[in-house]
Amino acid sequence: MEDQLDQLVGKDGCPKCGSENITPVKYTWWGGVLGPKILHHTKCNACKFLYNSKTRKSNTTGIIVYSVILFVIAFVVFFLLRTSFSF
Numbered sequence: 001m002e003d004q005l006d007q008l009v010g011k012d013g014c015p016k017c018g019s020e021n022i023t024p025v026k027y028t029w030w031g032g033v034l035g036p037k038i039l040h041h042t043k044c045n046a047c048k049f050l051y052n053s054k055t056r057k058s059n060t061t062g063i064i065v066y067s068v069i070l071f072v073i074a075f076v077v078f079f080l081l082r083t084s085f086s087f
């Protein structure tokens, strides 16, 4: 019962402290403008907790996945450019 209550309280607020003083993150060093948008990155101004407003969980895994995908894309682009411009 207590777990159910906790889920109901602060449904739109911070999943950690329940504060409604939250703002969507517009820009991050790891994802630029696009990354936080894709991951629904949201910041709680009360406890500084960063999370995904859709899953209501920490975005750490999402950030790692996003970084890996970006790295792979960068690598593929680099490889293709190298192949097409090799003399």
Ligand SMILES: [Zn+2]
Pocket: 014, 015, 016, 017, 018, 019, 044, 045, 046, 047, 048, 049
């Ligand atoms: Zn909070």
